[in-house]
Amino acid sequence: MNVVRVLAVHEGVSWKTELFPDLAKLLKFLGQPHIVGSRILDEALGSLMSDGIIAVEDRKRGAMLEKGVYADQLIRLNDLAKVKSLLEKDPVFTEYMHNRDKMIRDALFK
Secondary structure: OOHHHHHHHHHOEEHHHHHHHHHHHHHHHHOOOOOOHHHHHHHHOOOHOOOOEEEEEEEEEEEEOOOEEEEEEEEEEEOHHHHHHOOOOOOOHHHHHHHHHHHHHHOOOO
16 A cells, blocks of 8 residues: 555656655654665555556666666556545545645745
8 A cells, every 4th residue: 555655646657666655754743764775665555556446667768867767667647637536535645745744835935
């Protein structure tokens, strides 16, 4: 469920390498500062794929401060509107989004 929440935060799309820090932020917010292992994430992604909730595509992407590209996986929610509609009733998601938006506003208007 946390993977779906993080994808919804990012409008339904994320690179796999970016899911690790984003999941860590959500878990810290929940008071569960655990490190997400790649095996656990792979199992969650596999389950979500087999349930038809996400699609995973092998892609190349550019490196931020370096020349060249590297292999990653682009992960996409198959039905963002439906997921967001369901998450509107999820207290964890709504509280996390409220907290995240407040932190962004506070940082912008300091």
